[in-house]
Each structure stands twice: as C-alpha cells, then as structure tokens.
Amino acid sequence: MFAFLANPARFMAFSAWAAPILFAGALILFAVGVPWALFYSPPDYQMGDTVRIMYVHVPAAWWSMGAYAFMAGASFVGLVWRHVLADVAARAAAPVGAVFAAVCLITGSLWGAPTWGTWWEWDGRMTSMLVLFITYLGYIALWSSIEDEERAARLAAILCLVGAINLPIVKFSVDWWSTLHQPASIMRSGGAAINGEMLGPLLTLGGAYLLLFGALTLMNMRAAIFRRRVESAELRKAHA
Amino acid sequence: MNARGPFQDKQSIRVEALSLSRGQRILFENLSFAAASGDYVEVLGSNGSGKTSLLRAMAGLLRPSGGEIAIEGADEPSLALHYVAHANGLKRETSVREHLHYWAGLFGGSPSEDFVAQMLDLARVMALPVRVLSQGQARRLALARLVVAPRPIWLLDEPGAALDDAGKAVLNELIAAHRANGGIVVAAVHEPLGPSPSQTIRVSR
Amino acid sequence: MNARGPFQDKQSIRVEALSLSRGQRILFENLSFAAASGDYVEVLGSNGSGKTSLLRAMAGLLRPSGGEIAIEGADEPSLALHYVAHANGLKRETSVREHLHYWAGLFGGSPSEDFVAQMLDLARVMALPVRVLSQGQARRLALARLVVAPRPIWLLDEPGAALDDAGKAVLNELIAAHRANGGIVVAAVHEPLGPSPSQTIRVSR
C-alpha cells in the first residue's frame, strides 16, 4: 500500500477520490453520532448534561495524539528513506492535529468550569496536553521559517521525532500522577470501563474525527503537491 | 620546512555531469572535469555564476541536483580536503594563536605557530583577537589552515581576496609547494592567481 | 541618467599631519594630503598598514590621535560623504529591494531600482534575501548606496573586492561619472582600479 502510494502521480490519482470519500464518511458518522450523543445518550449521574462535552473532548484528545504519532511515523520514513510524500504528509497533518489539540484544551477547560469549578488547573494531563499543543506550534513555526522545502522537511522531522517523547507522557500522565483528571477508562488494558450507552456515540464520533483527520490531511497534501507543481511549471517557463 | 607531508601521485578528482541548483534556480548543468596529483584548476565565472556553489558541492557541503563528484586517493575520506571559503570561519573574540591551536586539534595537525607567524606575517598580531585584525590579516589567518593540517586537496574560494602583493606571493608559493608535493589545488578566482593553471573551468549556464 | 546631482567645483578634503593608532599601536604619523573636486585618490599600503583606519577616520568614525581632517564644500556636513567599508552593511534576511528602499530613506535619495538592477546587474536577485546572494552580488549591492543617494565625497575600501570584470568596469564608470560631476573619490586598493589616480597615498609607518 505504502509503496504503491509512494509515487506522487499515483498518490494524486488515489487521493482525488479517497479524500472526498473519507470526508463523506466523516459527515455520515457525524450525522449519526452528534444527535446520538446530544439526545439519545444518558446524562451522567454526577455531571448531568455537561457530560456531553465528552463527545467532543475525548475524540479530539485521542486524535491529537494520533495525529502526532502519524506525523512521527511519516517523519521517520521521510528521514530514513528520504521520501518526499512522507514529508508532505507529516506537514499536512500538523495543523489538523494542532486544531484537535486546541479543541481538546478548550472543551476541557469549558468542561472544567462546571465540574471542577476551574477553567484551568495544572495537573499532569492538562499540562502535558498543553505541552503537546506547544510542540505542534513549534513544529509548524519551524516549517514556516525555513524557505528551502527539503531542508525544512528534514529539520522538522528531527523535531517531530524528538517531540514524540511527549506522547507517552500525555497518555500515561494520569496513571503516573494521581490528579484531577480521570484516568483512561476506554483505551486501557482490561477492556472498556464505561457505560455502554455512552460508549456507542463516543466511538462513533471517534470514528468521525478519524475520517475527518484523514480527509483534511489528504486535502492538505494535495494542496502542497499542487503548489509544488505550479512552482516547477513556472520555473520551466522562466527557463524556457 | 613546513608541516605538509608529501602526497603520493594518487590523488584525483572526478566531476561528472554535475548539475547544481540553488533555490529554484539552475546554476549549471552537465559540468565535467577531472584533476590529478599536481594539478592546479582555476574556476572562472561571473558574479553569481556558481563558482562558490561548485566548491561547496565538491567539499560535500551542498548536495548536487545531478551528476557525481568522486574524490580519491586520500587515506580516509574525511582527511581529503581543505576548503577556504569567502567567510573566513574566524571568531571575533578569539586570538590568532588560539585559532591555530584549535585547528590543529580539529583537523589533526600541528599549530605551526612560527611558520605561520613568519610566512604569513602574522607575528605581530599573534595574541590579538580577530576583531581587531585588518581584512587582509584575517584572510591570511584563514589560509593558515592549509599549513596547520596537511590535506591533499585544497578548495580555495578567492583565496587572494584582500591580500596585498606580499600576501599573494606567499599564497603562490604555498600552492607551488603543494603541487610539488603531489597535492591538487582548485581555486575560484576573478583574476588569475599567478601559477599557470593546468586547466581552466568556466562556470555558466 | 542616474540619481547623482552635479556637484559644483567646491569640494575639498584636507588631511593635515594626521596620526592614527589602534590599540597600543601607532599606525602612521604625520600624514598630509589634500584633494579637490574631480580628484581620485588611491590609498595603497600593505595588509594591516592602516588604509581602513584612515578611511574610517575621514568618515568621522575613528578618532585620530593627532592632526586634522577637514572636509569642505558640502551643503551640510552630514551630507558630505559615502563610506563603503569592507563589511557590506547588509542584513542577511532583508531583500535587495528592501535595502535600496531603506537606504533611500536613511540617506535621503531615491531607491533607483531600475538603474541599480541594470547597471549593477542585480535584476534577477532583486527580491532575494541577502543571505543567498553570491559574494560579488552582495558587494554590488553595497556599492548601490553610491547611486541611491548623491554625496560629493566617496570613501571606498577595496570597492572592487569580489567583483568580476563586468562589475569592475561598472565601478570604474561610476567613479568616472562622479568625478565628472565634481565629486571626489578616495579608494583604498591593493591593485589599481583602472582610472588613473590624481594622487597616490602610501600608508605606512
């Protein structure tokens, strides 16, 4: 699969239909998941209706980490096999992941206000999520401050791999420090420990976020490849 | 007389179908030449034509967009060459003497203080920081790297810049001695340095 | 044709019994010379002899240890001179065009973009940051200050450094036009620039 897509022309052909399909899939899952979460799932016995923020918050948290893991993988491929498409993929995923991280932070603090009585608290998980968000910003800033694309790609890949150290810290911070934030109750060894009626919409929306991530990343990649093509066409014209 | 060891007749440079581009711009394509022990190659070309880029590519600092550069005959690839760039590679606050000792360590050689002081006329400024050197004195110090550590291949980018007549004469002597020892010199220049080149490469599109 | 206005025959430089020292070292003592409208003065001397120091003193950037420098004939003292130093005075991240506009504001003049682009052959790099310019292109840009704002007196420190033949020809043209306009040029050089000097100053102890 990867080897097949490694050719930019084949990738463009593939993504031309893959991106819309993913996007449509995301829309369908959102159409199912949002009403399910808002109207047909039970309120929490402690938190009442505010628990519905969870359906925005938790998938955003998952896929902000997932996006980073994807970037780290792509960066590794880009560094080792010097593959242009991997560089483009890592770069394309960054803004999407950054937005997910921002959504997680914002919804988390919106949720914190009624439940914990504070917008922000410096506990391990919130802090490490903030660190992840800043790492995204640093990655994007580094990319945009170096014009030479190839060099920017390699340097950003190094940064991405170094920053990946933060991922396990975000994931396990709640287990390592006993803090305000609840520990993982879905993605943990020993199976899910959450009300089944909540699990349904949560997983649906998790799927929706994933498809959205895929669609947006593919679209970003296509835009970047188009831009390169236009630039090199202009160059060829200039030198003709 | 100086620190350079004799190089046997086994050095060679082969540049084949080399293409270089900077940014979006193609500097030149399909440049080929070869040089062997004792050769002095002069690289000519107008401002911005790509002489510096060619030398940097030969030094391994710039990746060619096409073609090949093969440098052979050094005992170890990392001991093959010296590169004297436009930028002298000096620290403003570090003294001339400290530079010599640093390079001796960095490249593996001997600081050759006395030789440098005499030959390059830096005795008077040996203890001064680079900040107060005149332009020509700084250039002489950059050239001192050539004698601090022996290397078979010298890549020189306008080595005579800012040198007075005495300085240029010394440079020519160094080049002559290096060639006699079996070394190769490639120099990018605007005006011929003095020694008659074994070949002249003209860089342009 | 270009931005320089004609200077009347009233410019003059008078250097009297000048002594300069740097650090503890006396560079030269008792240097005197004078120049008038249309003159081209060549300053010669070996590396480290004090050519740069002399020009800096004339530009008012270095205080003499003795003697006097009088520069007369400019409408205002602050509009008397241009100084092109060894250092080009460029910012790595700023584009060629931005430099021209900045200088036009700083010195009071017009950016003369087209003139500079053509005459100094910088058209192709007009939008590029200085960081990517070749050595010679950067030098050309530094020389562009001369045409951006008119000044009767030009102090040039190795103006031809890093220039190719075409660049040197342009420099000579600029100097000739400036002299014809009534300006004065003082240049420190290692090799004669081209125009035959009205006088030659040799700097040494």
Place this chain on the structure above:
Amino acid sequence: MNALVATFRRELAMLWAGGGALTPLGYFFGATMLVPLAMGPDRALLETAGPPLVWIAAALSVLAMLERLFQADLEDGSLDQMLLSPAPLEGLVLAKGAALWVAIGLPLALAGAPVAIALQAPVERIPLIVASLALGTAAFVSVGLIGAALTASVKRGGVLLALIVLPLFAPPIIFGASVASGEDVSAAFAILGGCALGGLALGPIAAAAALRLQAE
C-alpha cells in the same frame, strides 16, 4: 523624517519575517507555562503568586529580543551607515525601539490576557493588566535600548545586558505587578506611565551616545 520611517519599516519587517510575533509570544507563553509547572498545581498559591509573574515573563521576553538589536548592526557594518545618515542617531534608535515595541511589546500585552487567566488572575482585572503591560513593555524597550547599546560590542553580550538592564526593569515590574495583583491601581498606572515617558526621553539619547562610541 524619512530616515526614521524607513528605519521603523525595515526593522518591523525584520522582526515580523519568518514566524513574526508568533515566536516571542511563544517565549512568553512558554516562560509562564513553566511557572505552574515549577510551583505545582496548588491553586491558592498560584492565585497570589501567579499574576505578578506575568510581568517577569514579559520582561524576559523583551530582554531576549534586545541582545542582538545593535550587536548585529555593529558586526555587519550597518551601524556605520546609521552613523553616516543625516538623520540624528537618537531618532534612528527611537525608530528601532518603536518597531520593537510594535512587533513585540504590543502583542505581549495582548497575550497577557490569556496568560494572566492561566495564572489565575480574576477575569475582571484582565483589561487593566493588558493596558499596564502595554505601558510596561514600552518602558522595558526604551530602557533596554540603553543596555543593548552599551553591550553591542561585547561578546555574548546578552547576559551582561541582562545584568545591566534588569535593575532598570525593576520599577515597572514592581508597579506593574501591583496592578496585576489588584492593589493600588491608579498610583501604579501613574508610575508606569512615568517610567515609560522617562525611558522614552532618556533611552534613545543615552543609547545613541553609547553607540557613537561603539564604532571604532
């Protein structure tokens, strides 16, 4: 006049190029983020200790931009050209300072809002904090000019700069912090304004005097 405008423009362009105000803000956010990390999640502690620390972070962010302000000009030869300009050096220095304030000081003041919230300042105090930061960064920049000029020819000048400048930053910090913790607001504003004005009057003159000595 033109010379000042040209200097201001070019300086602003250099500061905004490549990431722009994003990066000093990053420093500011980063430095303040470290505070709760270091102090731990004790909420009450943060509420009293936190808001004044916004000021320290702002001071250090400005400081980080000052180091190369004139040092780079000296090394690349631009300072010579500034000295030879018909415009008064004081004006050019002021223009550089103004650009620094617009590019860094103002964004820092605005960024003061979220940072102060994160450091547990009450929401109704935020506009005051932003306004006081805008004044305070003006004071930092104008006073900082002096330090930057004095250390322009010093190797690794940044830290010597800090040594020279931080004591001068003390008054705005003290009174700015008292705005941030909600005491004595009007008196503090008067004094902050005084610092900024005093800095503006003195900074460019002293800095220009120092710079004239730097060109050898």
Place this chain on the structure above:
Amino acid sequence: MNALVATFRRELAMLWAGGGALTPLGYFFGATMLVPLAMGPDRALLETAGPPLVWIAAALSVLAMLERLFQADLEDGSLDQMLLSPAPLEGLVLAKGAALWVAIGLPLALAGAPVAIALQAPVERIPLIVASLALGTAAFVSVGLIGAALTASVKRGGVLLALIVLPLFAPPIIFGASVASGEDVSAAFAILGGCALGGLALGPIAAAAALRLQAE
C-alpha cells in the same frame, strides 16, 4: 579525540572571556531578584512560591546562552570547518555542550545556593537543590543543543528556539522544582538523572543531524 578537546577548550575560553560566568550568573540573579519584587515582600508566600522559581531562572539562563551557539558558527563559516573535520560532528557538538555546561550550568548550580536562600528555601535543603540543579542544567543543555541546531539558520531564532525547547525543558523543571520544595526527593532525582542521560544520548545525535542540514 584531540578535536573534541580542542573544541571544548576553545568553547570554554569563548564563554569565559570577558566577564565569563559572571554574566549568566547576573542573568540568573537578576531574574530571581525580580521575583520578590514582583510578588511583594510577603514572606510566607515567598517561602512556598519562591524555591521552585530558581528552576525557571536556571532554565531561562541556559536558554539565553543557546541562541547563538550554532547560529554564530553558521554565519561566520566555522560550521563548514566543523563539518570538514575528521572528528564526528556528534562529538564536536557534545564538546560544545560540555563546555556550555561547565561554563554556565555548574556555576548556575552553585549560584542556586544563595538564590534559593534569598527565595526563602530552608538551609538544610540547599545541598539537594545544588545537586539537582547540576543534573537539571545538564538536561537543559543537552536537550537545548537540539533546539539550537534546528534554529541555527532562522532569523531571530532565539524565540523560535524557546518555543521548541521549553516543552522539552518541562520534565526536568517539574521534578527539579519538587526537589526545591522538598517533596519526593529520591524519585525526582532518579527522573532528573534520566532526563540528563536521555538528553546526553539523544541531544548530540539529533543536533548533529540538524546541523548537517544547515550548511547549504
């Protein structure tokens, strides 16, 4: 081997020249001096909030030295020479880092004693604070090498550097600060040591990889 020693020596000389370790210490003292100024003279507040801030000051002091570490080498052409040396670039980078730690990190750790006392840390905790700072600055320097190398070619890289590096500074700060406030000392030391070792293992390799890309 010689190349590493020569690099270490020269770097140390450059850092010590002209005031030497005096100046980063000035930054450190200055930054911490600002804390009581900003927080006011409330002793009890200072006692709890103060000691951890030593760590922030230390982190920022190291940060201030990192900006020009490789940027200057790139601009003046020294980096080319480092790349052409037969010694592995990783080793040269490590030597530079080691010099930075000896010139700045160690003195900072020692200076941590008076500063911590000024910020009302109990006297018996001082040796622990000094030891933890020595480890922590090693972690800062080694991780900082990566950021310094990544931003070497970036204009005004210092602030981008801060953005990149401060998140990586977070773990040593968190655990260092808990030593400073007297909690959980042995676990914190283990983690600090881990950060320093991890940084030492990873820093020079990642930094060298980045530097190879910087020479165009």
